[in-house]
Amino acid sequence: MTNRENALAILNYQSYDRVPVVHFGFWNETLDKWVAEGHLLPHEKNERAAAAKLGFDFGWNPCASINAGLRPGFAREVIKDFGDGTRHVRNGCGVVELVRDGAGSIPQEIAHTLVDRASWEKHYLPRLQFSADRLPHIDDFGEDMPRGLHVGSLYGEFRNWAGVTGTSYLYADDEDLYAEIINTIGQLHVDCLEQALAMFEPNTFDYAHFWEDICFKTGPLVVPAIFDELVGPHYKRMTTLLAQVGINIVSLDCDGLIDSLLPTWLHNGVNTMFPIEVGTWDASIAPWREQYGRELRGVGGMNKTVFAHDFAAIDAEIARLKELVKLGGYLPCPDHRIAPDAKWENVVYYVNKMKETFS
Numbered sequence: 001m002t003n004r005e006n007a008l009a010i011l012n013y014q015s016y017d018r019v020p021v022v023h024f025g026f027w028n029e030t031l032d033k034w035v036a037e038g039h040l041l042p043h044e045k046n047e048r049a050a051a052a053k054l055g056f057d058f059g060w061n062p063c064a065s066i067n068a069g070l071r072p073g074f075a076r077e078v079i080k081d082f083g084d085g086t087r088h089v090r091n092g093c094g095v096v097e098l099v100r101d102g103a104g105s106i107p108q109e110i111a112h113t114l115v116d117r118a119s120w121e122k123h124y125l126p127r128l129q130f131s132a133d134r135l136p137h138i139d140d141f142g143e144d145m146p147r148g149l150h151v152g153s154l155y156g157e158f159r160n161w162a163g164v165t166g167t168s169y170l171y172a173d174d175e176d177l178y179a180e181i182i183n184t185i186g187q188l189h190v191d192c193l194e195q196a197l198a199m200f201e202p203n204t205f206d207y208a209h210f211w212e213d214i215c216f217k218t219g220p221l222v223v224p225a226i227f228d229e230l231v232g233p234h235y236k237r238m239t240t241l242l243a244q245v246g247i248n249i250v251s252l253d254c255d256g257l258i259d260s261l262l263p264t265w266l267h268n269g270v271n272t273m274f275p276i277e278v279g280t281w282d283a284s285i286a287p288w289r290e291q292y293g294r295e296l297r298g299v300g301g302m303n304k305t306v307f308a309h310d311f312a313a314i315d316a317e318i319a320r321l322k323e324l325v326k327l328g329g330y331l332p333c334p335d336h337r338i339a340p341d342a343k344w345e346n347v348v349y350y351v352n353k354m355k356e357t358f359s
Contacts, residue, residue, distance in 0.1 A: 023060075026050055027104070028104075030338055057145075059145070066152055193242075273288070275301070304339065
C-alpha cells in the first residue's frame with residue numbers, strides 16, 4: 001500500500017500495512033541551523049527537501065486551498081520607525097504590530113482597524129465578497145500523500161483582525177455586529193466551497209481541513225456557548241457539502257487546550273483533531289476517544305520537545321504513541337512545526353525508530 005492508502009486506511013479504521021511517518025513542517029530558524037551545521041545544503045532549505053533527507057514520508061498539509069480571507073489584504077505599512085530596529089507596522093489584517101528585527105516570535109499587537117460597525121463596513125465587508133479568484137487550483141499533488149483541500153477559518157481570522165480583547169468587547173458592545181461578521185465569514189466560506197467542489201472530479205480530495213488557532217494553554221479564546229451557537233452552524237453547512245461529494249475526513253488545526261470546543265466541532269462534522277498539541281496540559285487522543293468514541297480521529301499528538309533531549313526520551317515517546325495507535329483512527333505526527341532546539345540526529349533517530357516500530 002502507498003503512504004496515501006495507509007494513512008487513509010488508518011483514519012477510516014481499515015486494515016493497513018504500516019504507519020507512515022508524518023511531519024508538520026519546520027521553523028525557518030530550524031532549517032537555518034541545520035544548514036549552518038552542514039546537515040542541509042543551502043538549496044535544501046525548504047520543507048520538502050529537509051523532510052525527504054530526514055526520511056519522513058509526507059507532511060500533513062492540504063494540497064489546495066480556497067481563499068475566503070480578506071481580498072485584498074491591507075497594504076503593509078510602516079506607521080512609525082523608532083530607529084533602533086523596532087517599528088510599528090500595519091499588517092495584511094489591518095493590525096498594527098510591534099516588529100523587531102531578528103525576532104522570530106509572534107509580534108505584539110498595538111492597535112486594530114476593526115473596532116466597530118463603521119470600520120467593519122468601510123474596511124472589511126468590501127474585502128469579503130465572493131469572486132472567482134478565491135477558488136483553488138492544483139498544479140501538482142506532488143508526493144505520495146493524502147490529498148487535502150484547505151477550506152478556511154470560520155473564527156480564527158476574525159480573531160486575527162480584531163484581536164482577542166477586541167472580539168470580546170465587540171460581542172459585549174454590539175452583539176448584532178458580532179453575529180453579522182461571523183455570518184458574513186460563514187456565507188463566503190460556503191459560497192467558495194460550493195464553487196470549489198463543483199470544479200473538481202469526485203475523489204479529487206481525500207480530506208478537508210480548517211485552521212482556527214483559537215485556544216490557549218488554559219482553554220479557548222472564545223466563549224464555547226457563543227462559538228457553538230454562532231459558528232457551529234457554518235461548520236455544519238460546510239461539512240454537509242463535503243459529505244455530499246464523499247469527503248468524510250475533516251481535520252481542524254487548533255493549538256492549545258481545545259477540549260471545551262470539541263463538542264461543537266464533532267457535532268458539526270469536524271472529526272479529526274490536529275495537531276493535538278501536547279503542551280503543558282498533556283493533550284492526548286486517548287481521553288477524547290474514551291469520551292467521544294471512534295467518530296473522533298486524530299493526526300499529531302507527538303511531543304516534539306523530545307527532539308531537544310536524547311534517544312531515550314524519543315524511545316519513551318514512541319512507546320507512548322504505540323499505545324495510541326492501537327486505538328485506531330490515529331496518525332502520529334509532531335504536535336507542531338519542529339523547533340530550533342531540535343537536534344538533527346534526534347529527528348533522524350525518531351524517523352528510523354518509527355519505521356522500525358510501525359512497519
